[in-house]
Amino acid sequence: MPPGSHLPGRHGDAHGDSAGTPWAGRTLTDSPFAGDDGAVAPAVASLLDAARAEDTPVDVAALVAALPGARLFVPVTAVSAGTDEATGGDLGADMAIPTLRSPDGRDALPVFTSVATLTAWSATARPVPVEARRAAVSAVQEGQQLLVLDPGVTGPGGSVVVPRPALWALAQGEAWTPSPRDPEVAAAVARLGDGLDGVVEVTAEPGAGAAAGRELRVVVHLAAGAGERADAARGAVAQRLGQHELLAQRVDSVELVARELPRALLVVRPREGGVLRRWSVHPVGTTPGRPPRTTTSHRSEAAARAAAAQWCAEDGGHEPAPGGTGCRWCGAGLAG
Known part of the structure; x- marks a missing residue:
């Protein structure tokens, strides 16, 4: 080979990259994470710090809302590519992203809020910065149904499981409601x-x-x-x-x-059919220790409600309905 000649596409070649593609006419963009110090993104850090300060679990909904645009780290590890069948030589290593397995058997993508949490989880994994939404898209494309944020970190502000609907919403750039x-x-x-x-x-x-x-x-x-x-x-x-x-x-x-339910419900409602409008008390279920009741008919709503209130008293008395002002069992208004 003449002096000064070179092989196109080799490392160090001024005319092409390692695949032989010319550099001429190509535009190289700056990394969006240039100068990144590897610390937790501010919006995420405030939520984790609040959980630690209050000694409570991280609010997953608030965390998912803070993730779009935030930088996370995906671990990349070297995996042996095996040996050449003909020569027995080492084929080197491939780079792969580890996958976690949830207790119910689903695959999950591990992601980390900082270089420190990633290296504490695996000293050999390479931290690759990535926007949270891009990580979510990658997980969905790979068939993973969960994101696990900072796996291995315990206590308040520690590991967080991002559920499948939230993962899908994050990947699609949509808001998520638990x-x-x-x-x-x-x-x-x-x-x-x-x-x-x-x-x-x-x-x-x-x-x-x-x-x-x-x-x-x-x-x-x-x-x-x-x-x-x-x-x-x-x-x-x-x-x-x-x-x-x-x-x-x-x-x-x-x-x-x-x-x-521990007692029968007593439903007061208009009765269908007939020339005159009538009201019925319809029992739903049977109160233990009381004989079964059948639907009764009354000439007015007031009479029907009075009958329902009497049955309710015999079954154990009025009780306030959750979040309401009437009786849980017969619907009667309660004083006070």
């Missing part, structure tokens, strides 16, 4: 018991959390004395829950429980 606070989720859950025998209502409440695999608790409230109908009702609600598109999109994990 399912226990989502009014559309609550409305959808309330309709799960429509028309089911023995089901008084179905409600949603916060579960133990995404880290425990129970983000939302769906409660099936059964009529008192539901007996053998309880299992069938719970199974029917579970089937509807599993087939509901909106709930599948917005709820990461569910705990389904059934609770039988």
Whole structure:
């Protein structure tokens, strides 16, 4: 080879990169993280510091809201590429991003708020800075359903599990509302018991959390004395829950429980049919220790409510409804 000649595309070549592509006409942009000191992004740091100061878990919703635009670190590790079958020589190493496995078997992407937390987790992993949304997009594309922020860090302000709906929202650049606070989720859950025998209502409440695999608790409230109908009702609600598109999109994990009411409900309502308008008292369920009651008919709403109040007194007396002013069992107004 003549003096001064070179191989195109080799390292150190002034005319092309390592793949042989000419440098001419190419524009190189500055790294968005140039000068990054590896510390926690300010918006994220304030939330973690507040959790530590108050000795409480990190507010996941507030954290997810602070992540868009924030810089995180993804760990990259060297993985052996194996050996050449023909020569037996070492093929070197490939670079890979580790994947975590959640207790329920789902894959999760580990991400870190700082170089310090990453190196404490793995001294051999290389910290690669990345915008949080880009990390979320990568996780979704790889089929990972969770983000785990600062795995291995314990205590308040420590490791945080970002659930699947929040991960999807972050990847799409959308706001995320936790399912226990989502009014559309609550409305959808309330309709799960429509028309089911023995089901008084179905409600949603916060579960133990995404880290425990129970983000939302769906409660099936059964009529008192539901007996053998309880299992069938719970199974029917579970089937509807599993087939509901909106709930599948917005709820990461569910705990389904059934609770039988301790007393019968006494529903006062207009009675259908007939020339004269009448009112009925319709018992839902049977109060333990009391004989079963049947629906009664009354000439006025006042008479029906008086009858319901009398039955309620016999069953144990009035009790205030949660969040309301009337009686939990018969709907009567309560003084005071």
